[in-house]
Amino acid sequence: MRRTYRFARGQLGSVRAIYLAGNRIRRREALDPARPHVVLLHGFFQTRNVWRAMEQRLRADGFEVTSFALRGVGPFNTLPIEVVAARVHDKIERLARKGVEAVHLVGHSKGGLVARACVQLYGGARVRSVTTLGTPHHGTPTAAVAVAITGFGLLRSSAFDLLPRSQLVRALRDHPFPAGVPLTSIYSTGDLVCPWWCSHIDDGANVRFRRLGHVALTSAPEVYAEVRRRLYAAEPLPPPP
DSSP states (O other), X not given: OHHHHHHHHHHHOOIIIIISSXXXXXXXXXXXXXXXEEEEEOOTTOOGGGGHHHHHHXXXXXXXXXXXXXXXXXXXXXXXXXXHHXXXXXXXXXXXXXXXOOEEEEEETHHHHHHHHHHHHHOSTTEEEEEEESXXXXXXXXXXXXXXXXXXXXXXXXTGGGSTTOHHHHHXXXXXXXXXXXXEEXXXXXXXXXXXXXXXXXXXXXXXXXXXXXXXXXTOHHHHHHHHHHHHHHOSXXXXX
C-alpha cells in the first residue's frame, strides 16, 4: 500500500501540498535586477505549489524566482496554451519595467509548452533559456484524460492542445525555435503521464532520467542539479562558488 502511494505521489504529486494548498508560496516583491531571474511555469491542473522545492533551491543558489498562478478552473492551470503564453509574455514585460532585462523560463509539463509558445509567438529577446521538465513536445496520449475532465470541450481549456498532433503541437514543430535561445528537455523513463518519447526534441538538448514520476521531476535533487547547470550555461554571469 505504501509503495503504491509513493508511486502515485511521484506521478501526480501530493494532494494536500499541491492541490489543496491554494497559492501559499510566499510572494517576494523586492527584486534585484543584477541577479539572474527564473520564471517557473506549472503544468495542467496543477498549482504553483508544485515548485516549492525548486524555488527554495534556486533562491539558495542566488537566483531571483517568479512563479505565479496560471489560473483556469479555480486555482488550476487549465486555460489554452496561447492564452497563458500571452499572460507570461505580459509578466516578462512587467519584470522588464522593474529592471529585469532577461529571464530564464523553466516549465513543467504543459508549462514547458507555454514557455515554448511564449518564445515562438513573441520572440526570445527577453528570454535567455528555456528548460522543460516532462513536457509533451509531441503531445501525449494521456491528454485524453484531460479532455474528459474538462467535459470534452464544454470547458475552455488546453486539454486538446496537449493531444498528439494537435494544432498547437504542429504549429510549434513547424516553426523553428529561435537558435539564440538554448532549449533543453528533461524527462524520465518512469514518467507515465508524459512518456519519454513525447518529450524528446530535435531542436535542442535532451536529458533523460530513470524511474522518476511526472511530478517528481520538479523536486528531485538530481533534476535540480541539471536545471541549475543549464541555467548557468546560458547566463552571462559566472556561477557562484
